[in-house]
Amino acid sequence: MAETGRNGTSRILEAKGMTKRFSGLVAVDNLDFYIPEGAIASIIGPNGAGKTTFFNCITGFYQIDDGEILFDGARINGRSPDQITRSGISRTFQNIRLFNNMSAIENVMVGQEPHLKSTWIGAILGLPFTREEDVMSEDRASELLRFVGLAGKGDMLSKNLSYGDQRRLEIARALANKPKLVLLDEPTAGMNPRETIETTDFIRRLRDELGITVVLIEHDMRVVMEISEHITVLDYGRKIAEGLPSEIQTNPDVIEAYLGRGAAASATASET
Amino acid sequence: MDILRSERSRIVVSLGLLSGAFILFAGAVGMIEAFHEREVVDKFISLGQLLMLLAPFAVGFVAASRMAHTDASALTLLVCGAGVGILTAIPTVILLLFNSEEFRFLLDLTLKLLPLAVASYFAWQRYRAGADPRLVAGAWLAIAVLIGIVTYSFALVFEIKGELRTVLVNINRDWVDVVTFDHRKELMTGILTLCLATVASGCVGAIFHLIPDAPRRALLYGLGVTFLVGAFGETVRLILQEHLDRDTLKEIFRRDTLRQNAALALFVVSTVTGFLWAMFGQNLRHGISTMEYSQRRVLNGIGMLLFVAILLSLPWLIGRTLSDVAVTIGIFVLMGLGLNIAIGLAGLLDLGYVTNYAVGAYILAVLTSIGPLGLLKGTFNFWTVIPVALLAAMTAGFIFAMPVLRMRGDYLAIATLGFGEIIGKLAISDWLKPLIGGAQGVQAIPKPVFLGAELKNPEQLYYIVLVACLVTLFVSIRLNNSRTGRQWMAIREDEDVATAMGIDTARAKLLAFTLSAATGGVAGAIFAAKVGTVFPNSFTVFISINVLSLIIVGGIASNPGIVVGAIVLIGMPELLREFSDFRFMMYGALLILMMIKRPQGFIPSKIVTHEVRQGVKLKPAAAE
Numbered sequence: 001m002a003e004t005g006r007n008g009t010s011r012i013l014e015a016k017g018m019t020k021r022f023s024g025l026v027a028v029d030n031l032d033f034y035i036p037e038g039a040i041a042s043i044i045g046p047n048g049a050g051k052t053t054f055f056n057c058i059t060g061f062y063q064i065d066d067g068e069i070l071f072d073g074a075r076i077n078g079r080s081p082d083q084i085t086r087s088g089i090s091r092t093f094q095n096i097r098l099f100n101n102m103s104a105i106e107n108v109m110v111g112q113e114p115h116l117k118s119t120w121i122g123a124i125l126g127l128p129f130t131r132e133e134d135v136m137s138e139d140r141a142s143e144l145l146r147f148v149g150l151a152g153k154g155d156m157l158s159k160n161l162s163y164g165d166q167r168r169l170e171i172a173r174a175l176a177n178k179p180k181l182v183l184l185d186e187p188t189a190g191m192n193p194r195e196t197i198e199t200t201d202f203i204r205r206l207r208d209e210l211g212i213t214v215v216l217i218e219h220d221m222r223v224v225m226e227i228s229e230h231i232t233v234l235d236y237g238r239k240i241a242e243g244l245p246s247e248i249q250t251n252p253d254v255i256e257a258y259l260g261r262g263a264a265a266s267a268t269a270s271e272t
Numbered sequence: 273m274d275i276l277r278s279e280r281s282r283i284v285v286s287l288g289l290l291s292g293a294f295i296l297f298a299g300a301v302g303m304i305e306a307f308h309e310r311e312v313v314d315k316f317i318s319l320g321q322l323l324m325l326l327a328p329f330a331v332g333f334v335a336a337s338r339m340a341h342t343d344a345s346a347l348t349l350l351v352c353g354a355g356v357g358i359l360t361a362i363p364t365v366i367l368l369l370f371n372s373e374e375f376r377f378l379l380d381l382t383l384k385l386l387p388l389a390v391a392s393y394f395a396w397q398r399y400r401a402g403a404d405p406r407l408v409a410g411a412w413l414a415i416a417v418l419i420g421i422v423t424y425s426f427a428l429v430f431e432i433k434g435e436l437r438t439v440l441v442n443i444n445r446d447w448v449d450v451v452t453f454d455h456r457k458e459l460m461t462g463i464l465t466l467c468l469a470t471v472a473s474g475c476v477g478a479i480f481h482l483i484p485d486a487p488r489r490a491l492l493y494g495l496g497v498t499f500l501v502g503a504f505g506e507t508v509r510l511i512l513q514e515h516l517d518r519d520t521l522k523e524i525f526r527r528d529t530l531r532q533n534a535a536l537a538l539f540v541v542s543t544v545t546g547f548l549w550a551m552f553g554q555n556l557r558h559g560i561s562t563m564e565y566s567q568r569r570v571l572n573g574i575g576m577l578l579f580v581a582i583l584l585s586l587p588w589l590i591g592r593t594l595s596d597v598a599v600t601i602g603i604f605v606l607m608g609l610g611l612n613i614a615i616g617l618a619g620l621l622d623l624g625y626v627t628n629y630a631v632g633a634y635i636l637a638v639l640t641s642i643g644p645l646g647l648l649k650g651t652f653n654f655w656t657v658i659p660v661a662l663l664a665a666m667t668a669g670f671i672f673a674m675p676v677l678r679m680r681g682d683y684l685a686i687a688t689l690g691f692g693e694i695i696g697k698l699a700i701s702d703w704l705k706p707l708i709g710g711a712q713g714v715q716a717i718p719k720p721v722f723l724g725a726e727l728k729n730p731e732q733l734y735y736i737v738l739v740a741c742l743v744t745l746f747v748s749i750r751l752n753n754s755r756t757g758r759q760w761m762a763i764r765e766d767e768d769v770a771t772a773m774g775i776d777t778a779r780a781k782l783l784a785f786t787l788s789a790a791t792g793g794v795a796g797a798i799f800a801a802k803v804g805t806v807f808p809n810s811f812t813v814f815i816s817i818n819v820l821s822l823i824i825v826g827g828i829a830s831n832p833g834i835v836v837g838a839i840v841l842i843g844m845p846e847l848l849r850e851f852s853d854f855r856f857m858m859y860g861a862l863l864i865l866m867m868i869k870r871p872q873g874f875i876p877s878k879i880v881t882h883e884v885r886q887g888v889k890l891k892p893a894a895a896e
Contacts, residue, residue, distance in 0.1 A: 155882060
């Protein structure tokens, strides 16, 4: 499954002048950013900063009004969500959105969609190719369930899984696409400290074992600072900082956006 | 007053009035009267009377079981059962009194006092709340006058016409006959009989709760079997008539009704069997479940063979009339299976399914008819046109799906409903009259010919429907457990996420509509061949609603559920003609009941297991 080694310099995702407006409101404002290939990158920012809108723009849920988005060197804005998924970007959702009345393994099998070729005619006639592909897809799905730690729960309806398992299943479903880039929207939201640590380790495994570039939206600063190699900070749809965790932590603009002007002043004061 | 406010009396009053209102309603819409025509047991009880007694029985049982936690004594439960029974009778008794000559004045009095009473009640309430007395007086006057206008005019109508049925058409002599158990002449005896009957059945219901589980089930089973055989006496007789000689049949039935001795024998036999099953069924099931896998497979195989044998010999078993019903049920099963692809799998609420049915029927009619409207006059036969009908329906499904691909949920339902109406209007239009005959329809459609034999009887047509159903079932199972099926389910669950998974939702939805339309076309074609004529009247929105209801009642996305749903919703009104007048009322009641008590349907759909097949051991659910 692992494809390329890390190559710090090349940019797997890049946006130039990306803008998204909702009637009057500018949710994403003339944004330039990039994600290095093979990195674990985070998008942070206060509530309403436009982080999820940013994800929705990349995955084609929203069409951007201006600028362009490049994935692997090719323009992807203007494409439909299913085409973007097919080009190798997967995502999870802030509020878990599984296919509730399908079993866990079926959820993962649906995630493999871009790699499946069998047709309904093949299914009705029971053609050998379709059967083989079904078995293969089933095997791969079980493998992924094992990878995320859900082996043995595959035949449960996904709505009956525990909260943590549902988060894991959503990631398994996103991985089924064999993505080059996976966008995780608050993967540790609602988790207890132990689960958060597990998830953090798991995200690292995604990159290290599968070679997938990971982009997170995350509120838990400990998680962000611990695993990110590249952080982009948004506020009111604008990028206010970008760089290594250590740089972001001391950036006065970031502190101001999070805590207000006074806090920013005292923080800079205490530092000097 | 305290006893009236206790939980027990609240239960009794609410349930008793509920069943009382039910009986009154059933009488007012004419259900009791209509059902009285059918005797369940000869010279003993009719379906209408049974309906009347079933309500207090059920409610008595429910009341007793709701009181179980208050550790009420047996006597208390019995009293409650009686209370429920008497309350059940009260609304009907009041109406009986209103309807009688001697007590007509009561109605008059009630109608005249009602506005004053209501007005006074509200005024008193306001007054106690501290409102201005002048305002209270004004309100009293206003309410009394407003309600008075209505009730006084009713009173006037009754005074002039002298009979209640001028307003409530079904409250007539026949109704009085039924509810008083044929004591119309002696009203007081009749009322007493009614009260005694409802009280008795309320008590029986309460006692039923006290019986231990095993004998209770046996009794319920015995009563159920006797009731079904009695209620469907005509049907049962038709089946038995094929296999028994006349004299034996006469012992069991007087015309279409079960004789008392036969009913008693049937009740005893079925209760005993039920009891034996309740006692030893557990062991049997346990024995089967602990059997070796190979042995169980053999058992399953035998069961399957038996099932197939019954399916194949069904027309021989049930005779002509019922075969005809079976064909109708089969046509609806076919449509149910088809519509299930759109609704059950892909979650597309299609209310215009009749479109496909009509297209199939008219294609077959026009292409095979030997009448004036036949295009080819016999060059094409049934078998060559079936694929054409299928393709035409698919094309229609495809075309109608195009404009609604971007719609979801309610909007989709409304749009498809519109398409169904359009087809009905097109069929009856002058524009298409030269082609499909307008209101006269297409006539003289020949029956299918198979190996030189004309399949003109329902017994023979049955096999065509059976084959079509089996093929559809096979296709539907294959699709359900395939990539395509999973695409549909994903769209049903969350269309946006389905897109995010890389599914081309527009294409998948088009496919669902198109494939779902296919069986509708075949069903229409078979229907046309069965009836021999095709009229626009046969293609109303009610077809779509019937098919939708049977899917919901049976269990969405569940194939066995659809068969059960079709038998209950299509078969029952065909067999019990009395039902057919109340078909849609009963559909409504059944659907509401199902949504509250069992939203997943009679037979819920099963999830396809993948991991078990791979031999992965199941983890307990509460591992986390």
